[in-house]
Amino acid sequence: MIKSLLQVFWLLISKLWYIWAIALILGLSPIFLDKLVKSHRIKRARKTGEKWFSDKEFLQQLRKMDPRDFEEYVAELFRELGYNAKAVGRSHDEGVDVIAEKDGTTHYIQCKRYNRKVTLEEIRDFYGTLADKIAKGANYFVTTDSFTLGAEKFAEDKPIELIDGYKLVKYHKMANGNNYK
Secondary structure (H helix, E strand, O other): OHHHHHHHHHHHHHOOHHHHHHHHHHOOOHHHHHHHHHHHHHHHHHHHOOOOOOHHHHHHHHHHOOHHHHHHHHHHHHHHOOOEEEEOOOOOOOOOOEEEEEOOEEEEEEEEOOOOOEOHHHHHHHHHHHHHHOOOOOEEEEEOOOEOHHHHHHHOOOOEEEEOHHHHHHHHHHHHOOOOO
């Protein structure tokens, strides 16, 4: 009896079901559990090089991340692209979530883990932040969705590179090959 219970327990642990079991015992909500498991899978896949979903699924998983985890992900992505990057976003961060430096130039990055388009007003706010910091060179506005036409037009002649969800997937592939690690 004890041996079969241990086998079941080991099976649960090896399949990440232990998180569900512990959470059910603690009375946590299924939505919280889903986010926890998916966040864990993304982190594990990044460490092991395991590819376990398509571009679209990868983007959907990024959209489900906690905002702070998404900022950390963007900082890590820029580090893999050769920048010295650090996530600095907190509440009242004045529109800068990641600061990245490369070749002596500081780049400011705003991150939005959205399921909607980024608006013109949000790009203007970020541009105002850049003006306060006297930012030179390219700065980045990263989203898991897309930008409104007004936002794209506004950024055309500004030192802001707009990175939508699909461009974010391309950057990820540049940094990590085709694996979602």
